Amino acid sequence: MEIFQYTFMQYAFISGVVIGALCPLIGVFLVLKNLSLIADGIAHLSFGGLALGIVLGLNPSIALMISSILGGLGIDYVSRKTKLYGDTATAIFLSTGLALGIVIISLFRGMNININAYLFGSILTLTKGELILTLIIGILIIMSISLLYKGLFYITFDEDSAKANGLPVERLNIFFIVLSAVTIAISIRISGILLVSALSVIPVATAIEISNSFKMTIVISIFVGIVSVLTGLFFSYYFNIASGGAIVLTNVIIFMISLLLKRFLGLFDHKIHNNKSYKT
Numbered sequence: 001m002e003i004f005q006y007t008f009m010q011y012a013f014i015s016g017v018v019i020g021a022l023c024p025l026i027g028v029f030l031v032l033k034n035l036s037l038i039a040d041g042i043a044h045l046s047f048g049g050l051a052l053g054i055v056l057g058l059n060p061s062i063a064l065m066i067s068s069i070l071g072g073l074g075i076d077y078v079s080r081k082t083k084l085y086g087d088t089a090t091a092i093f094l095s096t097g098l099a100l101g102i103v104i105i106s107l108f109r110g111m112n113i114n115i116n117a118y119l120f121g122s123i124l125t126l127t128k129g130e131l132i133l134t135l136i137i138g139i140l141i142i143m144s145i146s147l148l149y150k151g152l153f154y155i156t157f158d159e160d161s162a163k164a165n166g167l168p169v170e171r172l173n174i175f176f177i178v179l180s181a182v183t184i185a186i187s188i189r190i191s192g193i194l195l196v197s198a199l200s201v202i203p204v205a206t207a208i209e210i211s212n213s214f215k216m217t218i219v220i221s222i223f224v225g226i227v228s229v230l231t232g233l234f235f236s237y238y239f240n241i242a243s244g245g246a247i248v249l250t251n252v253i254i255f256m257i258s259l260l261l262k263r264f265l266g267l268f269d270h271k272i273h274n275n276k277s278y279k280t
Contacts, residue, residue: 043068048098206224
């Protein structure tokens, strides 16, 4: 196909598969722990970190990684050590990141970087080095989730029982927050700071609607994530539209289809049940 003749599209599709799998994998635990907004908070805080890092002469990818990790740990710490709920702490950090980024950009208008590429995503400009970094980090995160699966499962559904069974709940939570922050940092080039949380939440929401077990939710959400990224890239290439927006809108369409499908199947099952009862 014509689309695969270009190196930048090959890089985009390979990294898209990795991110399409990673974000829902992390997102399943975030959504079920009622931490859906934390991805948004980390992403927006990283905007301020990105701007500050550029002013200090840091590589944008390194600046995003550092600020995302610090932001995730900060949100987790404030949520656990104060009387504030998680969404309140997230809102504070989100606002701080946006404000810091806006102030720094207004002070240093001559920054030699395309901020829009990070705000809205620019997967088609991915370099070979960034692709290799994405692959390495993706493999490490998947391995980490596999090794800690049972512990993460327990703290997702019942932290008190996990503590009673001797699991290091606080350390598991901190490590998982770091994994989430790293995932968000490498995903920003796909959909951008403003839309990256959608990759972690919408595929999971779709899976929850049509699955009947935790493992099935993970499998379906990863499948939806990969399909939406690849489909979004096709639309982006052939219709010349922003890749991040195309990917997120594809996610939304799949989610809406899952809702309609679930409703249709529910009505169909109900009709069959009523017919059987009538015959009986």
